[in-house]
Amino acid sequence: MKMRSMDHKFRFQLLTKWLTDHYQPQLAADVGGSKGLLAYLLNSQGWKCTVIDPFVPQPFSKYKNIETGKRVLVSKKEAMSIPRRVRHFEPEMAKDYDLLIGLHAHGVNMKIIDACKKYGKKFVLLPCCVVDEPIEIKPNIDWFESLVDYGRKLGLDIKTDKINFKGQNKILYVYEKKNVKTVQVRQ
């Protein structure tokens, strides 16, 4: 039986679950992480995730725990204390992390793939559109598939998956099988 897709607004909770199912706690960056809910949820599970985004939006004040169905309130102080670099993503930043995440991040997907190739880092991308990417837009080209091809041509072992929310829910990533090795998060 096909499971009903969840609302797009639950993408942070669903991606957190996917990430924690696939990776040990990581030193990570959420590129284009906006309000930082993904980083907040990951950090509450032992990750060290920093938002990299040139814009600082209003902080969030609540989210729904999709396992309990309960609303969770978050103080302004807590939301404001999510680690953040108020900068455009630059490839050299990849050196500071083990995993780069891009959830509907704008104009940085190819840059993230290039940076991860150059510095030997992992990535998890859910690309939404080609806006600001250094790619020639042609008819009938599937942006997601072209990114997968792009990474594979660089020699990266790219896998794909899907998360159960409405909208652009496809993931391309460099896999790390959980429990194969323990990755220590640097303090």
Ligand SMILES: C[S@@+](CC[C@H](N)C(=O)[O-])C[C@H]1O[C@@H](n2cnc3c(N)ncnc32)[C@H](O)[C@@H]1O
């Ligand atoms: C569509 S929003 C997605 C935000 C969030 N990840 C989400 O799923 O709601 C795209 C985000 O990319 C950020 N962004 C745009 N250019 C960027 C860049 N060069 N480096 C990092 N973030 C960027 C924007 O500020 C914005 O927060």
